Amino acid sequence: MSGIRSRTPRPNHYILVVFDSCRYDSLIRARPHIIRKLGRVERRWSYASWTAPSHFNLLMGLMPHSSPKHVFASEYYKKDLLRFNERLGCEKVSFEALVPRLYLPPFLKDCLGYETHALVSLPVLNPKTPLNAGFDSYRLMEKHNDMRAMLREMHFPEERPSFWLLNVGETHYPYALPDEPEDQWPRLHGLHGVFKHFDDARPGGKLARRGQSFFNRAKMSELRDRQIAAVKHLDKVVEELFDLVPNDTYITITSDHGELFGEEGYFGHGPIQHEKVFEVPFVEGKLR
Ligand SMILES: [Zn+2]
Numbered sequence: 127m128s129g130i131r132s133r134t135p136r137p138n139h140y141i142l143v144v145f146d147s148c149r150y151d152s153l154i155r156a157r158p159h160i161i162r163k164l165g166r167v168e169r170r171w172s173y174a175s176w177t178a179p180s181h182f183n184l185l186m187g188l189m190p191h192s193s194p195k196h197v198f199a200s201e202y203y204k205k206d207l208l209r210f211n212e213r214l215g216c217e218k219v220s221f222e223a224l225v226p227r228l229y230l231p232p233f234l235k236d237c238l239g240y241e242t243h244a245l246v247s248l249p250v251l252n253p254k255t256p257l258n259a260g261f262d263s264y265r266l267m268e269k270h271n272d273m274r275a276m277l278r279e280m281h282f283p284e285e286r287p288s289f290w291l292l293n294v295g296e297t298h299y300p301y302a303l304p305d306e307p308e309d310q311w312p313r314l315h316g317l318h319g320v321f322k323h324f325d326d327a328r329p330g331g332k333l334a335r336r337g338q339s340f341f342n343r344a345k346m347s348e349l350r351d352r353q354i355a356a357v358k359h360l361d362k363v364v365e366e367l368f369d370l371v372p373n374d375t376y377i378t379i380t381s382d383h384g385e386l387f388g389e390e391g392y393f394g395h396g397p398i399q400h401e402k403v404f405e406v407p408f409v410e411g412k413l414r
Contacts, residue, residue: 137238137287138215138412139375141367142184145407146177146248147395148297148357148381152350153407156357160365161379164411168192172383175403176396177250180382181257181293187219187230190380190406213376213410214238214287232260234289241288245276247295261291270295272304273363282372296360297381299394301352303359312349314393346388353385368413378410 145153150169153161161167170190174180187207194202203221210219210230216238224233234240244257244264251257251266258264267275273294282288296303300311364379371377384403386392395403 135215136285136374137240138213139282139288139290139372140213140234140240141290141292141371141375141377143292143294143364143367143377143379144181144184145294145296145357145360145379145381146298147383147385148353148407149384149402150381150405150407152297152353152385153357153381156354156361158357158361158364160361160368161409163368163413164377164379164409166409168408170380170406170408171404172381172406175383175398177248177293177382178255178257181251181291184380184382185230185257185291186228187224187233189378190408213378215374215376227259229259231289235260235262239286241283241286243280243288244291244293245279246291246293247271248293248298251293267295269304270298271302272296273360274304274366277363277366277370280370282375284372293382294360296356297353299349299385301349301356303356312345312352314345314349343388346393350387353387371413373414374412376410376412378408380408380410381406 153167171193172180172190173183173188187210188203189206189209191202191206207219207221207224211217218238223237224230227233231242235242242261244261245267246252246265247267247270249266249270253264253266265279269275273292273296276292276294280290302308302311367377383395384405385395386398386400386402389402390400392398392400392403
């Protein structure tokens with residue numbers, strides 16, 4: 127050994143923020159000032175219509191797609207994974223490098239020396255699920271709707287790069303802000319009994335057309351406005367996130383799937399085949 131080591135720059139810290147259930151048009155209508163500092167908000171498509179498979183896909187390293195034409199899926203996957211080299215500020219990410227596990231957290235941890243952390247809001251992603259593979263820490267937050275509480279958990283050691291997955295729940299039904307008393311949350315007949323556990327086990331479906339017991343246009347409009355208000359709130363929390371992170375931090379903000387607010391008789395997400403359940407916002411960049 128010569129004693130002189132070429133100093134390789136540390137890869138970027140990387141934060142993947144998932145606004146659970148946030149529709150693309152809800153984010154656009156909220157007109158966020160801070161989130162837009164990352165770059166242009168793209169309209170993309172989730173690979174899945176509900177939380178668990180969508181997060182699995184994100185953690186495989188495949189972000190919501192652009193629905194490209196005239197290209198083989200395998201070529202698109204490979205090209206999309208290469209984008210991680212810009213996110214991480216290195217040249218070590220490829221489809222081949224991820225084989226055979228095809229899962230980002232253990233790759234970041236074992237091959238690139240990252241600390242890997244997840245803070246999740248939805249119990250369907252809880253730490254006992256297989257999604258936890260390769261994470262140094264993986265925590266279900268006490269409240270399903272408090273991104274600000276996540277910021278208090280975040281830390282960035284100087285000597286190692288960090289990866290943080292933040293699954294944010296303010297944009298999930300009932301689109302409640304953390305300081306809103308639970309007895310003031312909206313109630314949809316037949317939903318809150320299940321949703322009180324936020325287990326996402328019955329995330330959506332076709333609403334009854336006859337009886338109109340909960341297909342109520344005014345109610346749907348109110349719920350949609352609440353999701354937009356949640357994004358406005360999160361824009362302020364994202365500003366606090368931007369203030370918190372060190373230099374050389376790359377941030378992606380997206381959502382795991384969309385949400386239906388009464389279109390064609392649907393509410394929510396999950397067992398729904400509709401454009402709006404796949405349409406998601408996508409924005410990313412490095413601040414400084
Ligand atoms: Zn979700």
